[in-house]
Amino acid sequence: MTLFIEQCLNGLQFGLLLFMLAAGLTLVFGIMDLVNLAHGSLYMIGAYFAATLTAWTGSFLIGVVMALAGTLVVGMIMEVVVMRRLYGRDHLDHVLATFGLILFFDETVRLIWGPAGLSLPLPSWLNAPVQILPGIYYSAYKLSIIVVSLAVAAGLYFLVMRTRIGMLIRAGASNREMVGALGVNIKLLYTLVFGLGAALAGLAGLMQAPILTVQIGMGEIIIILAFVITVIGGIGSIRGAFVAAIFVGLVDTLGRAFFPDLLRMVLSPAAASTAAPALSSMLIYLLMAIVLVLKPEGLFSAGNK
Amino acid sequence: MSDWLSARTLTVIVLLAALVLLPVYVEFTGNRFVLTLFTRIIILALAAVSLNLILGYGGMMSFGHAVYLGIGGYAVGMLAHEGIYSGFVQWPIALAASALFALVIGALSLRTRGVYFIMITLAFAQMAYYVVAGLARYGGDDGLTIYKRSQFFEPVNLSNKTQFYYICLALLYASIYLVWRIVNSRFGMVIQGSRSNDTRMRAIGFPTFRYKLTCFVIAGTLCGLSGALLANHTDFVSPAMMYWTRSGDLIIMVVLGGMGSVVGPVFGAIALLLLEETLSGFTEYWQIILGPLLLLVVLFARGGIDGLLGKVRYA
Numbered sequence: 001m002t003l004f005i006e007q008c009l010n011g012l013q014f015g016l017l018l019f020m021l022a023a024g025l026t027l028v029f030g031i032m033d034l035v036n037l038a039h040g041s042l043y044m045i046g047a048y049f050a051a052t053l054t055a056w057t058g059s060f061l062i063g064v065v066m067a068l069a070g071t072l073v074v075g076m077i078m079e080v081v082v083m084r085r086l087y088g089r090d091h092l093d094h095v096l097a098t099f100g101l102i103l104f105f106d107e108t109v110r111l112i113w114g115p116a117g118l119s120l121p122l123p124s125w126l127n128a129p130v131q132i133l134p135g136i137y138y139s140a141y142k143l144s145i146i147v148v149s150l151a152v153a154a155g156l157y158f159l160v161m162r163t164r165i166g167m168l169i170r171a172g173a174s175n176r177e178m179v180g181a182l183g184v185n186i187k188l189l190y191t192l193v194f195g196l197g198a199a200l201a202g203l204a205g206l207m208q209a210p211i212l213t214v215q216i217g218m219g220e221i222i223i224i225l226a227f228v229i230t231v232i233g234g235i236g237s238i239r240g241a242f243v244a245a246i247f248v249g250l251v252d253t254l255g256r257a258f259f260p261d262l263l264r265m266v267l268s269p270a271a272a273s274t275a276a277p278a279l280s281s282m283l284i285y286l287l288m289a290i291v292l293v294l295k296p297e298g299l300f301s302a303g304n305k
Numbered sequence: 306m307s308d309w310l311s312a313r314t315l316t317v318i319v320l321l322a323a324l325v326l327l328p329v330y331v332e333f334t335g336n337r338f339v340l341t342l343f344t345r346i347i348i349l350a351l352a353a354v355s356l357n358l359i360l361g362y363g364g365m366m367s368f369g370h371a372v373y374l375g376i377g378g379y380a381v382g383m384l385a386h387e388g389i390y391s392g393f394v395q396w397p398i399a400l401a402a403s404a405l406f407a408l409v410i411g412a413l414s415l416r417t418r419g420v421y422f423i424m425i426t427l428a429f430a431q432m433a434y435y436v437v438a439g440l441a442r443y444g445g446d447d448g449l450t451i452y453k454r455s456q457f458f459e460p461v462n463l464s465n466k467t468q469f470y471y472i473c474l475a476l477l478y479a480s481i482y483l484v485w486r487i488v489n490s491r492f493g494m495v496i497q498g499s500r501s502n503d504t505r506m507r508a509i510g511f512p513t514f515r516y517k518l519t520c521f522v523i524a525g526t527l528c529g530l531s532g533a534l535l536a537n538h539t540d541f542v543s544p545a546m547m548y549w550t551r552s553g554d555l556i557i558m559v560v561l562g563g564m565g566s567v568v569g570p571v572f573g574a575i576a577l578l579l580l581e582e583t584l585s586g587f588t589e590y591w592q593i594i595l596g597p598l599l600l601l602v603v604l605f606a607r608g609g610i611d612g613l614l615g616k617v618r619y620a
Binding site: 029035082085086091092093095096097099100101102103104105106107108110111220224227228230231235274277278279281282285288289292293296297298 | 360366368413414416417419420421423424425427428429431432435436437439440441442549550553556557560590591592593595596597598599600602603604
């Protein structure tokens with residue numbers, strides 16, 4: 001039971017982390033109609049910045065805040081230099097151009113930091129387990145990821161739905177020219193939105209960094225999961241991304257933890273241990289296939305293509 | 306075509322002839338490396354030609370095409386691992402497995418369009434990647450070495466480099482011819498029509514889903530053939546063969562060469578792989594040049610190499 005609760009929390013934490021990535025992806029797609037494969041690179045850059053700046057300043061918190069600002073700036077530069085030229089182009093162009101960006105970012109990181117991975121050590125106050133229920137301890141750091149992610153999700157909802165900027169963003173999504181004609185600097189707005197998406201990806205990367213190694217290609221692995229989430233949730237829908245991310249996080253984590261045991265009940269132990277790793281990594285894709293069969297546009301489609 | 310002796314046609318003829326004569330050049334200079342490099346180029350060109358059928362003509366932006374390279378390759382690798390070396394068993398299984406996978410994935414992903422389609426094909430290809438990486442019996446992450454190439458009847462010997470080169474080249478030319486025939490058939494017209502306006506095609510009464518699915522399966526099967534060749538070429542298969550960046554490479558080849566022309570992808574494959582070879586000779590960090598270069602092609606040269614030679618049918 002303890003293990004089950006712990007794995008559920010792990011799943012929740014992973015799901016929320018995926019939400020940050022998927023939210024940026026779906027925000028940029030929903031508003032600018034832009035497919036950004038290089039979103040995973042921003043995740044990687046956030047992690048590298050955090051690892052370097054923490055080592056440099058000696059403080060985890062200062063390092064993290066600076067890394068976040070750094071990723072925001074990288075995202076905004078990326079928008080001004082490249083992305084701006086891609087609006088209104090074919091999706092295939094987006095895919096190719098951002099694929100080129102991935103190659104560029106991966107290689108730049110290799111050039112600066114070298115091929116070996118980095119690690120981001122946690123400060124002692126985050127490293128200790130805390131008691132969440134009588135007799136049940138959980139990593140303070142993972143718990144703080146859950147809290148921070150939930151706060152970010154709430155903040156994002158508030159920003160998009162309840163503020164003037166959010167109103168402009170939503171207006172810009174439905175009619176770019178009209179908003180521009182009304183005197184809003186739509187170019188700047190788009191740059192800000194892209195920067196926001198980049199910062200979300202960077203935040204996900206730097207929060208994940210202490211748990212995994214910071215390495216080249218870390219973004220390419222996780223970005224696929226973010227795609228799966230956007231497809232399940234419906235492209236352009238932040239609410240859909242939230243629900244789908246938590247769902248995927250739970251299914252993936254619980255699947256990896258308990259699926260081999262379940263398999264052992266029906267198959268021989270030898271066959272189960274051979275098939276389990278392959279099958280448990282298939283679970284979320286099967287989930288996606290089922291959603292596609294039932295609702296091809298995703299669970300919460302925003303309706304605009 | 307009235308102006309069939311245009312600069313473009315001439316380039317194509319010269320290129321296709323040069324590829325046939327390449328082993329002669331190798332024989333004279335003794336430069337075996339060129340032969341190995343071009344065998345690889347030709348195999349990947351075959352994969353790009355198959356992708357072009359759905360991407361360029363069908364408008365289906367599959368970002369998981371490398372998965373068939375992996376399936377075709379692993380069919381050969383796994384059978385060899387189990388002691389079955391006959392190409393008459395290996396290759397049909399490679400093709401059938403690719404076709405079956407394409408049928409299932411196509412049936413699911415063709416329910417959607419546009420960016421959904423990109424992401425779904427990508428995700429399913431990645432699923433296959435993880436499944437293969439989880440197969441401990443067949444090497445898992447580390448891949449699988451193939452100790453003996455596919456065996457055919459007596460004079461055919463895939464271990465002979467020149468012979469293997471010509472087999473690959475013949476299969477490439479046959480595939481180009483096949484794609485050309487498909488594209489110019491009634492079936493191909495429906496596919497292209499559905500790329501331009503799917504709703505209208507359905508309104509005239511074509512069940513476009515079935516057409517597109519068939520096209521998707523043909524492309525997957527052809528790419529599976531390329532995978533079987535690639536496994537024989539490298540004597541090794543690993544999950545990296547079907548990693549999603551490999552699918553990206555295939556798309557680059559198609560776009561670089563020029564979509565909507567049957568030989569375009571061959572130009573693209575040659576250009577990309579030679580570029581890789583040259584750049585990696587200059588610097589270890591060659592992708593830092595390739596990435597922005599790709600960006601420039603997307604932004605400023607949409608017709609690709611084929612477009613530069615004139616007569617773009619679709620840009």
